Amino acid sequence: MGKQKNTILILGEGxxxxxxxxxxxxxxNGLTIKPDYPKHTSLKELENKIDEGISLGYNHIFxxxxxxxxxREPERSQYARLKRKYASPINKPKKGILCEVxxxxxxxxxxxxxxxxxxxxxxxYVEQESLLKDLNQCCNYRKKIDFFxxxxxxxxxxxxxxxxxxxxxxNSNHSISETNAGNRDYTFSELGRMIEELRRLKQ
Numbered sequence: 001m002g003k004q005k006n007t008i009l010i011l012g013e014g015x016x017x018x019x020x021x022x023x024x025x026x027x028x029n030g031l032t033i034k035p036d037y038p039k040h041t042s043l044k045e046l047e048n049k050i051d052e053g054i055s056l057g058y059n060h061i062f063x064x065x066x067x068x069x070x071x072r073e074p075e076r077s078q079y080a081r082l083k084r085k086y087a088s089p090i091n092k093p094k095k096g097i098l099c100e101v102x103x104x105x106x107x108x109x110x111x112x113x114x115x116x117x118x119x120x121x122x123x124x125y126v127e128q129e130s131l132l133k134d135l136n137q138c139c140n141y142r143k144k145i146d147f148f149x150x151x152x153x154x155x156x157x158x159x160x161x162x163x164x165x166x167x168x169x170x171n172s173n174h175s176i177s178e179t180n181a182g183n184r185d186y187t188f189s190e191l192g193r194m195i196e197e198l199r200r201l202k203q
Contacts, residue, residue, distance in 0.1 A: 006201045008032065009058040011049050014040040015145050016110050017064040023153035027165070028198050032058070038145075043078045047085075054090050054099045060201060061099060062194055067107040068128065102197075106189040111135055111143070113191040114154070116171035117163030122178060122187050138163065169195055 018038035086101035139161035172192025
């Protein structure tokens, strides 16, 4: 694939991110979401996917990152190294490559952004189970591939159950404002900012 205007690749670490962003394709058309067959990937595998995307000519690569495994070694150091590697745009004019790689983080995990469809929270979650319990007070959700397939799209499923993407974006941005103000370093999501940036790039 040659270099095109605003070709966008979204890379997730597991099936949750794949199925969620796949469900946003009608709203954010023209996205490429990898892997085609979702599985949990290591940071090394993610790095390989980034390099593959760069070589294929994508000029925007967005990585969706769960932070619940990045607060301990060795993943903490591996992730810091990965971010340093792609801190500057990849510019290889002779090969027709100009690519910006960005990382969008959620603490603990992507399910916090799903909860933000329904309500805001700054509660500290020390494990996924308590976050999933709160999400299940808003809608029936299972972190399983068969559920992701059966619900026929996570985004429309949340909205059918009374959630709202615009509310999720607002709540997500509010969580980032609070963390930037130094009020906490947990329970935040950058996915609202990511979706806003995707919308701008698709205009």
